[in-house]
Amino acid sequence: MTVGIVGAGITGLALAHHLDKGEVEYVVLEADDEPGGVIRSGRVNGYLLEWGPQRLRRTNPVDELITDLGLDDEVIEAGDTKLFVYANGALRRAxxxxxxxxxxxxxxxxxxxxxxxxxxxxxxxxxxxxxxxxxxxxxxxxxxxxxxxxxxxxxxxxxxxxxxxxxxxxxxxxxxxxxxxxxxxxxxxxAGGTSAPAISFEEGVQTLPETLYDAHAENVRLETPVTEVRETEDGYVLETDAEEFAVNEVVVTTPAAVSADLLATLAPTAASALERLNYNPLALVHLRADCDRDGFGYQVRNDEGLDTLGVSWNASMFGRDGVYTVFLGGMRNPELVEEDDETLGSIAATEFEKVMDAEADVLNVARLRRGFPAYDTSWDALDEVRMPEGVHLATNYTARMGVPSRIREARQLAESLANRA
Ligand SMILES: Cc1cc2nc3c(=O)[nH]c(=O)nc-3n(C[C@H](O)[C@H](O)[C@H](O)COP(=O)(O)OP(=O)(O)OC[C@H]3O[C@@H](n4cnc5c(N)ncnc54)[C@H](O)[C@@H]3O)c2cc1C
The missing domain is CATH 1.10.3110.10 (protoporphyrinogen ix oxidase, domain 3)
Structure with a gap:
């Protein structure tokens, strides 16, 4: 049996890893030229920035992957959960x-x-x-x-x-x-409010999907966007511009709108439902500042008159050289994401200075037009999503969006596919 996986984000790559352990054949097709999906880490002017998750919880499925991949020495732990809320004009510990x-x-x-x-x-x-x-x-x-x-x-x-x-x-x-x-x-x-520790890696969260890719590269094709999933007499075909991939089972891990396109002919009702799922657009502004506060960051109470949704303190969480990540837009203010870089940078820096009482320089401005799943009433459409036998969906519209949840779902799916093999 061969499993065709569409997408080399963390779900597709964790699935590949667990299928590999179960000795099930698979191929992963990825549109982009690098693995990781929304998990993106990189350097700007020497500063390590995150454009996706700023941290993840080291739950059992995450820990298992880290051990399998020999990544223990690269893990950085953030210490005790210390989160703040900006309320009544001050930061207050949650x-x-x-x-x-x-x-x-x-x-x-x-x-x-x-x-x-x-x-x-x-x-x-x-x-x-x-x-x-x-x-x-x-x-x-x-x-x-x-x-x-x-x-x-x-x-x-x-x-x-x-x-x-x-x-x-x-x-x-x-x-x-x-x-x-x-x-x-x-x-x-x-129990002291303990949960699995928050972690990252020396070179950022993208280390995890990159290492997964390196471990399974012979079965992962980058720069190979799937254009359609088609049914055949003995299974399915994943169409790409250059080649067709015949597989027995298909796992689609792409964002809802892409999945809708890929499945439009095979499962039209499900495709039109997937197309209706709302995501919250986000702008991420990375700042550089000198602050001596310790913790994970803060969220802002709705009526404080700020555009900032929250700020991640990468500097104190993981020793990232004065780096802070400001989140703007979201469901509250989606139009803001369309403002130019200068405006977004200026809002982020001005509000940061007010809350943190420290000067900030803008390092980078980025936009995610489909950022977090909105989990609003548009998600009622999921009731209409039924897949043909042998086609599976696995990403943030089939279970929770967090990286640990993505890895857990991938592991469970790999087990059930191995049982069908
Ligand atoms: C800004 C942001 C912050 C977050 N913060 C946190 C956090 O702090 N902690 C946490 O645990 N989680 C966080 N999350 C959630 C988590 O990062 C995501 O839910 C998770 O990484 C999604 O992984 P995925 O593999 O399911 O999907 P994706 O990452 O979307 O991967 C899908 C893949 O499919 C590929 N693809 C698209 N079209 C095609 C095609 N036609 N053919 C082939 N491939 C295709 C894409 O290029 C992509 O690589 C955050 C998410 C975002 C966006």
């Missing part, structure tokens, strides 16, 4: 343990006590918004000052426009398991 919750100045005592009422609230409804769920379960202040900025910031999104069934499916499962959300949150907080 709490992840009971002690931090007691001390945080992000919440009043009344706001903190509201959280205790959560077990008495009604369970999550799939079609209510994330904002409504957070507010009715934990109170307005916890939503406005803590959960709204952290959750909305992670996706460059507006929780007011994200239905729970798309945005918080994992939270619903937790609630079903424990009967409340407070219980698992308390368990985690009592």
């Amino acid at each position: 709490p992840f343990s009971i002690e931090e919750f007691g001390h945080t100045d992000l919440l009043s005592w009344r706001g903190k006590l509201d959280v205790l009422k959560e077990p008495q609230t009604a369970p999550a409804e799939p079609d209510e918004t994330a904002a409504k769920l957070f507010t009715r379960k934990f109170g307005e202040e916890v939503y406005e000052n803590l959960l709204g900025p952290l959750f909305g910031g992670t996706y460059g999104s507006e929780p007011e426009r994200m239905p729970v069934e798309h945005a918080l499916s994992g939270v619903m499962k937790l609630e079903q398991k424990y009967g409340s959300l407070l219980e698992p949150a308390l368990k985690r907080a009592m």
